[in-house]
Amino acid sequence: MTQFKAPLRDIQFVINEVLDYESHYKTLPGGEEATPDMVDAISTEAAKFSEEVLSPLNHIGDQEGCQWQEGDVITPKGFKEAYQMWVDGGWQGLSHPTEYGGQGMPMSLGLIKSEFVGTANWAWGMYPGLSLGAMNTLYVHGTEAQKQEYLTPLCSGVWSGTMCLTEAHCGSDLGQMKSKAERQDDGSFKLNGTKIFISAGEHDLTENIVHIVLARIPGAPEGTKGISLFIVPKFLPAEDGSVGPRNGVRCGSIEEKMGIHGNATCVLNFDDATGYLLGKENEGLAAMFTFMNTARVGTAIQGLAASELAYQNALPYALDRYSMRSLSGSKNPDKPGDAIIHHADVRRMLLTARAFAEGGRAMLYDAAKFADKMTHSATEAERDEAENELGFLTPILKAFLTETGLESASNGMQVFGGHGYIKEHGMEQIYRDARIATMYEGTTGIQAMDLIGRKVVLDKFKLYTAFSKKLYGFGFKTLLKGKRRKYAVKVLSTTLCWNWKTIKMLARASKDRDTVSAASYDFLMYSGYLSMAYYWARMAEVAERKLAAGEGDTAFYQSKLETAEFYFSRLLPRAKAHASAMDSSTDSVMGMSEEHFGIR
Template identity: 85%
Template sequence: MTQFKAPLRDIQFVIHELLNYESHYKTLPGGDEATPDMVDAISAEAAKFAEEVLAPLNHIGDQQGCRLENGEVTTPEGFKEAYQMWIDGGWQGLSHPTEYGGQGMPLSLGLIKSELVGTANWAWGMYPGLSLGAMNTLQVHGSDAQKQTYLTPLCSGEWTGTMCLTEAHCGSDLGQMKTKAERQSDGTFRVTGSKIFISAGEHDLAENIVHIVLARIPGAPEGTKGISLFIVPKFLPNADGSIGERNGVTCGSIEEKMGIHGNATCVLNFDGATGYLLGKENEGLPAMFTFMNTARVGTAIQGLAASELAYQNAVPYALERHSMRALSGTKNPDQVADAIIHHADVRRMLLTARAFAEGGRAMLYDAAKYADFMTQAGTEAEREQAENQLGFLTPILKAFLTETGLESASNAMQVYGGHGYIKEHGLEQIYRDARIATMYEGTTGIQAMDLIGRKVVLDRFRLYTTFSKKLYSHGLKTLFKGKRRGFAAKLLRSTLCWNWKTLKMVARASKDRDAVAAASYDFLMYSGYLSMAYYWSQMAELAERRLAEGTTEVDFYQAKLETAEFYFRRLLPRATAHAESMDSSTGSVMGMTEAHFSLR
């Protein structure tokens, strides 16, 4: 069974020293209350809840799974009690407005909470996690009446929320959506259709579930331009906010999955269910992107969580497991063999997971600043700018961190050898739970096309250029004034290569429409390695300064430098292979005929 210890010191390093959350919070309305002491206190309490309540339920949830009987879902043993503790602690509304019962803290503080909860027990964390997306969508796009009706119980946690997009026949191609919403004389809509893969779609944790549903109003334009967004609660709320009659939405089945067994992934049937238009008619997809970006950032946390949990559970085993002698000479003479931590390949796997976890944390926590402005900016223009900046980073965060999280989970199993493949130690559960993260909320391929297609080409390189300039600025400053000039030089070379390869790829696309699609995965992965290099360069500079100043935490900062060294010498070079693949001819991918795929 896996063990979890909250990495609070590293979190403090990122938010206080690297990213200076204190100054950031002072720019937000009401952010003065999020003092360093307050942030640390909240983080410590979240860590305690994650370690003592959620982590012990992780294996139980995987073993027991969820049960569906007569349309009602029962969650694993202990899940319901843990959720009540969550409600009692006021955790759900931590980062939402006080006028709806929340605590008014910045969204980025909620990200710390989400990381700790997700690493301890991802399947459990999905229940309140999906609610956050519903809450953010309602907060941005809901009417005042809708906010009053739904945000208050969602903030308290008494109600939960879901996102209902996927249908069996269309997957990510939402233009083929068949769920319809027929207008009624009282202004409501009758929603009819079926949605699949709905995480936390039915359960026994909360008294009501608020489904945020994409559907098409009859007569609407074809394709994605004719999709609207609706609120479809499990129970219709009464005028006083209490629970009313059951709505026409039921759970048809629970998916039998590879992992995250403790979360109910449902098929939901809408049989003339009462729905309420959320936002503007036929503008459901742009509104849903508020939810999707929240969900995609949440999924990126799962990648970080997989790297963190894999590392935490592989290191003790590598220290205790003895096998063969180290090639550089005997390390444990009192044992018949040396601890495997002394074998170079084991260290490679451990350092890979560590570099991805700590680098991913810096990437996510910095991006969370944009999320703060999305809901707390003073003007609509500022909110839109923040949403666009986060939108550019979202596919990189979601796809790159989930791919690297899966790699970390695989490496941790490999450290254990055959013992990692059996259930006793829980390493195989980390891998099974992490596998879905590269697929839901848009596969890695979908994220890659979103990044190069919508966020770079269609945006006319504006967001891309802004991000690229940030990398150049840091690299040049560090190259001439920093203590780790070698890292800065690698960052600058990689950024130049990124720009050149991107321009070449887009230029080829003017004559070959498949060129971008064929190179999109490599472009995304290159972007991920480059982005992480930017943060490891900053962390290395900071660690050097702290050591020069005479810190008492020499080991902590020295470990940062050693991990940064590993990243720049062993992981960043992977980007070169992706760059070469981006340059490859489209024909190497598209040249084979359909018939040849079947010839073996």
């Protein structure tokens, strides 16, 4: 089974030395509470809970899975007790307003908690993780009465939340959904329909579950413009805030899945279920994006978690497994072979996972600063700006980090050889659990189309241009005054190529619309490698400066430089292949007729 050790030192490096969270928090109303000592204390306790409580349950959850019994779901042994510890510790509302029972800390501080929990035990972490999306949606779109009634128990953790989007016939095309919401005389609605793939949709961890549901009011416009959003609790709240009568929503079944067995993926049936409109009528999809963006960033954490956990568990094996001799001469002459850490290909796999984990961490923690501004900025204009900037980064974070996380999980298995394929070491569980991450909350292809279509073209290049300017600004500054000028050159040249290829692609798209969809995946992956290069260049610059000044742990900073060198030498060159693919003819993808697909 896998072991987990919270990467506290690396997180401290990212948030303190690279991203300067301390100064950032001072710009936020109430952010002065998040002092470095407070951040360290919260991080340490979250690490302890994740290492000692959640990590030992990871294998148990995978082996036992969830059990469906006449509409109820029983979670694996130890899950319920761990969740009560979570509630007792006040973890759920860490980054939510104090007026609803939260602790009022910045959203980015909650990211540390989420990373630790997710890496230690992703299946368990999805239960409180889905609640965060429900909480954010209620906070942004709910009335004050709805916040008092639902957000308060969600912040405490005694209630949990889900999002109910898709149906069996529509997948990601939510305009096809058929769930109906009939208006009642008292202002409520009666919902009827079936939702599928509802993570944490039914369980025994909390006394109530608050479902955030998309449905169509009769007479509404067709397609996505006629979708509204509703609050549908499992139990209707009583007047005193306690749990009242059972609502008309039941779990019809749970899915048999490849991984994440400890979290129930439910089919939910709504039969005259009482619901309450959340936000404006027929604007439900826009409101749901608050939840979806939360979930997409959460899924990006899963990609980071897969890379981190794969690296942590493959490394000890590589140090202790002796097989064959090193090509450069025997390293362990007293053993029957040399430790496989001395074989270059094993190092390649380990360094790939490490570079993706540490680079992905810097990407996520910088993006989290926009989430802080979304919820804490003084003006609506500032909040909107932060939301737009985070929105541009979200598809890159979600898709790129989950793709690289899956690659890391695969490499982790490969380090073990045949032993990685069997269950004893837990490496295959990392892969199975991570596999869904590239698919849910929008597949990699959907994220790619969102990036190039909505975030670049429809935005008229504003956010794309702003991000490019940030890369150029860093590159030229480092080129003139920095220590790692060769990395600055690579960031600059890769950004220039990104801009040029984008212009060429869109110019071709004016005559052939399929150009964009055919090139979108490569555009997204190129964007991911470029983004990560920017953060690795920043980390290398800090490490070089610390070494030159003789400050801190020399070995730590040296290892940063060595990992950065691997990234720029071995991983960033992949972007060139994606650039070449973006240039290739659309006919190479779209030219084959449907009939020829069946000819073998």
